[in-house]
Amino acid sequence: MNKPVSGPANGLGLLERVFQLNQHGTTVRTEIVAGFTTFLTMVYIVFVNPQILGVAGMDTEAVFVTTCLVAAFGSIFMGVLANLPVALAPAMGLNAFFAFVVVGAMGHPWQVAMGAIFWGSVGFLLLTLFRVRYWMISSIPISLRVGITSGIGLFIGMMGLKNAGIIVPNPDTLVAIGNLTSLNVALGVLGFFIIAVLAAKNIHAAVLISIIVTTSIGLIVGDVTYQGVFSAPPSIASIVGQVDVKGALDIGLAGIIFSFMLINLFDSSGTLIAVTDKAGLADENGKFPRMKQALLVDSITSTAGAYLGTSSISTYIESSSGVSVGGRTGLTAVVVGLLFLLVIFLSPLAKMVQPYAVAGALIYVGVLMTSSLSRVKWNDLTEATPAFITAVMMPFTFSITEGIALGFISYCVMKAGAGRWREISPCVLIVALLFLIKIVFIDH
Numbered sequence: 001m002n003k004p005v006s007g008p009a010n011g012l013g014l015l016e017r018v019f020q021l022n023q024h025g026t027t028v029r030t031e032i033v034a035g036f037t038t039f040l041t042m043v044y045i046v047f048v049n050p051q052i053l054g055v056a057g058m059d060t061e062a063v064f065v066t067t068c069l070v071a072a073f074g075s076i077f078m079g080v081l082a083n084l085p086v087a088l089a090p091a092m093g094l095n096a097f098f099a100f101v102v103v104g105a106m107g108h109p110w111q112v113a114m115g116a117i118f119w120g121s122v123g124f125l126l127l128t129l130f131r132v133r134y135w136m137i138s139s140i141p142i143s144l145r146v147g148i149t150s151g152i153g154l155f156i157g158m159m160g161l162k163n164a165g166i167i168v169p170n171p172d173t174l175v176a177i178g179n180l181t182s183l184n185v186a187l188g189v190l191g192f193f194i195i196a197v198l199a200a201k202n203i204h205a206a207v208l209i210s211i212i213v214t215t216s217i218g219l220i221v222g223d224v225t226y227q228g229v230f231s232a233p234p235s236i237a238s239i240v241g242q243v244d245v246k247g248a249l250d251i252g253l254a255g256i257i258f259s260f261m262l263i264n265l266f267d268s269s270g271t272l273i274a275v276t277d278k279a280g281l282a283d284e285n286g287k288f289p290r291m292k293q294a295l296l297v298d299s300i301t302s303t304a305g306a307y308l309g310t311s312s313i314s315t316y317i318e319s320s321s322g323v324s325v326g327g328r329t330g331l332t333a334v335v336v337g338l339l340f341l342l343v344i345f346l347s348p349l350a351k352m353v354q355p356y357a358v359a360g361a362l363i364y365v366g367v368l369m370t371s372s373l374s375r376v377k378w379n380d381l382t383e384a385t386p387a388f389i390t391a392v393m394m395p396f397t398f399s400i401t402e403g404i405a406l407g408f409i410s411y412c413v414m415k416a417g418a419g420r421w422r423e424i425s426p427c428v429l430i431v432a433l434l435f436l437i438k439i440v441f442i443d444h
């Protein structure tokens with residue numbers, strides 16, 4: 001009979017059984033290094049998210065804690081249930097949509113806007129449970145999918161430019177260039193270029209380094225007050241369970257709920273396919289092992305996140321940095337999750353981060369998301385026109401929902417007008433008609 005293995009070897013045996021490290025050609029050490037790498041690439045979100053949700057009137061200290069908690073919970077859940085090296089956290093783009101548009105521009109209380117996220121996440125969960133999610137993704141054309149991602153990128157970029165004061169309102173021209181020599185603007189510009197240059201040199205912690213540098217300069221010039229490093233986690237009572245589920249069940253919010261659902265669907269699915277592909281786990285159709293579990297983790301975490309008081313959760317494209325250093329299993333995601341739990345004790349650091357330090361990250365995420373426009377068939381106007389309209393109408397109307405609506409409608413107009421109506425899938429036609437009804441009968 002085999003002798004039981006003792007001490008640490010037993011622990012290694014457990015890790016091997018849960019994550020099948022050998023079968024994936026990886027080791028505990030490689031997975032830990034990969035976990036640290038992904039964590040360093042995405043930890044900026046704990047500093048950026050409170051700033052963005054703070055604009056919606058939420059308690060930034062509480063948002064800091066819930067951001068850490070959902071990132072930890074989602075990543076560990078993904079690692080254990082789906083055994084994939086993919087981490088989760090509140091999505092950039094959806095957080096900006098929530099704070100700047102639904103609360104800021106449309107004037108809904110943040111609790112109601114959180115209710116819209118809740119219903120969007122429930123819809124996302126139902127699409128996953130009833131297996132409609134894969135069908136929807138495959139029936140929506142690439143021009144619209146890419147148009148949505150790029151439009152959100154342009155929208156986030158515009159928020160970054162505005163928050164840093166790089167662009168300012170102008171009554172004659174709508175927008176104009178700001179005062180580039182003021183300290184805040186200069187720090188915003190510096191922050192962006194630190195990220196872009198470091199990322200171009202493949203330095204994973206580029207965003208974190210930029211936030212540290214700009215905040216340190218703020219401290220030196222007396223613009224930021226030192227708050228300490230460690231503290232007990234602040235209370236989250238002011239935001240947990242505050243979601244107004246009933247208040248969001250309003251026909252006027254239907255387009256917003258649908259937008260949250262659709263964006264979350266594309267965002268998470270696109271990221272999962274990209275990261276598993278990079279890890280060599282996906283086939284040529286983008287299918288990867290334990291896809292159902294991964295999609296479930298993703299949608300359950302989003303729903304739980306709304307209850308906890310944070311904007312929609314998504315799988316993070318930054319997970320590909322851990323994959324690039326060898327992460328292949330869920331152990332990588334578990335390491336990321338455990339590190340997010342430790343960050344909860346660093347809340348004083350988050351308090352020192354200024355909007356100009358965050359602006360660079362916003363503009364940089366804009367660059368990354370907008371780059372997907374290269375996948376549009378620009379020489380086919382029935383594809384290029386809806387992609388362009390979807391993308392540019394988001395910043396120009398200050399509404400991600402209008403961008404999606406006008407994109408779907410213009411796709412049908414272009415295909416039908418060019419006599420290629422057979423290319424319009426039932427899914428696109430239904431969504432376009434629903435948006436048309438919304439524009440004609442609900443909005444006015």
Ligand SMILES: Nc1ncnc2[nH]cnc12
Pocket residue numbers: 090091092093094267268271314315316317318365
């Ligand atoms: N919306 C998003 N989707 C994928 N990865 C992200 N990283 C930050 N925001 C993201």
